[in-house]
Amino acid sequence: MEIKKLSLAELQRPSVESFSSMDKMPVVVVLDNVRSALNVGSFFRTCDAFALEKLVLAGITATPPNREINKTAIGSTESVKWEYFNTTLEAVLKYKNQGYKIIGIEQTTQSVPLDAYTIQDNKIVLIFGNEVNGLDEYLLPYLDVCLEIPQYGTKHSLNVAVCGGIVLWEFAKKLNNSSKI
Amino acid sequence: MEIKKLSLAELQRPSVESFSSMDKMPVVVVLDNVRSALNVGSFFRTCDAFALEKLVLAGITATPPNREINKTAIGSTESVKWEYFNTTLEAVLKYKNQGYKIIGIEQTTQSVPLDAYTIQDNKIVLIFGNEVNGLDEYLLPYLDVCLEIPQYGTKHSLNVAVCGGIVLWEFAKKLNNSSKI
Numbered sequence: 001m002e003i004k005k006l007s008l009a010e011l012q013r014p015s016v017e018s019f020s021s022m023d024k025m026p027v028v029v030v031l032d033n034v035r036s037a038l039n040v041g042s043f044f045r046t047c048d049a050f051a052l053e054k055l056v057l058a059g060i061t062a063t064p065p066n067r068e069i070n071k072t073a074i075g076s077t078e079s080v081k082w083e084y085f086n087t088t089l090e091a092v093l094k095y096k097n098q099g100y101k102i103i104g105i106e107q108t109t110q111s112v113p114l115d116a117y118t119i120q121d122n123k124i125v126l127i128f129g130n131e132v133n134g135l136d137e138y139l140l141p142y143l144d145v146c147l148e149i150p151q152y153g154t155k156h157s158l159n160v161a162v163c164g165g166i167v168l169w170e171f172a173k174k175l176n177n178s179s180k181i
Numbered sequence: 182m183e184i185k186k187l188s189l190a191e192l193q194r195p196s197v198e199s200f201s202s203m204d205k206m207p208v209v210v211v212l213d214n215v216r217s218a219l220n221v222g223s224f225f226r227t228c229d230a231f232a233l234e235k236l237v238l239a240g241i242t243a244t245p246p247n248r249e250i251n252k253t254a255i256g257s258t259e260s261v262k263w264e265y266f267n268t269t270l271e272a273v274l275k276y277k278n279q280g281y282k283i284i285g286i287e288q289t290t291q292s293v294p295l296d297a298y299t300i301q302d303n304k305i306v307l308i309f310g311n312e313v314n315g316l317d318e319y320l321l322p323y324l325d326v327c328l329e330i331p332q333y334g335t336k337h338s339l340n341v342a343v344c345g346g347i348v349l350w351e352f353a354k355k356l357n358n359s360s361k362i
């Protein structure tokens with residue numbers, strides 16, 4: 001087939017200024033004690049791509065400015081709004097009080113497979129946990145829903161930034177059909 | 182809600198031996214000159230999670246054993262079958278001759294949005310390109326289909342390992358409804 005790659009100009013990406021005033025996907029991503037700043041940077045880049053409302057960095061999660069974050073965020077720390085909380089619980093309580101549905105991504109006794117979940121809310125918090133320990137146990141009672149990505153391999157789970165990409169893609173697809181993003 | 186995290190034992194993941202004899206998703210992933218061994222390791226982990234047929238490493242793409250691959254593959258180089266080719270074209274031609282549909286992941290004049298694509302084949306090659314340059318131009322005429330992930334941010338694209346996770350998840354979901362994985 002006759003085919004040509006699209007340049008950055010042809011892709012017509014928004015500037016940081018016009019991104020800032022764009023309608024966003026009504027989703028706040030919370031990183032609960034994510035250890036690797038490379039993973040944090042990768043979340044910035046994904047939150048930029050899917051035009052998310054905000055990225056919350058909590059606990060030991062690194063914050064900009066940070067060299068390792070920059071390596072994988074490649075500048076998206078300028079476009080994505082972010083906020084830091086000392087504990088993930090503070091962030092969860094703040095958004096719960098504002099009427100956000102609190103959704104944890106974790107393999108639990110109550111998890112719903114990601115592809116089986118129907119989005120019924122238009123204000124959503126998605127929490128992703130530490131690379132080794134996952135979501136902090138003490139957060140589990142505060143969740144309204146727990147989602148997991150069905151998987152079939154030998155390992156416990158996916159990389160957290162890859163997992164984030166999959167979940168945010170699924171929400172972007174579904175919310176895109178019901179509201180403007 | 183009453184909720185408890187699942188341990189690795191409770192998740193009942195297959196051993197490397199039983200994974201080896203499991204039915205796999207009929208998808209071969211080809212990495213075309215991927216520069217970062219961390220990204221390669223991440224693809225190993227995702228290919229394990231979704232039980233893919235094979236991971237092809239081509240050109241400058243690093244191969245196991247490799248310390249950086251191990252950091253992100255965390256052992257999945259043992260479960261996922263892989264093969265090295267000097268050039269991506271050799272791999273593409275081999276699988277094309279075996280009746281595989283050749284699908285490139287790239288933003289081009291002919292790209293189909295990932296969520297709009299209907300899978301009609303049961304032998305598929307998915308090619309992911311270099312972090313900076315994307316798919317090599319010379320490969321484009323060999324593609325049967327080109328797919329892209331719709332995105333709305335300021336940056337050119339997603340991280341390649343995150344992009345891989347999203348595409349493989351979408352194929353796993355769709356193929357899971359039509360064949361055994």
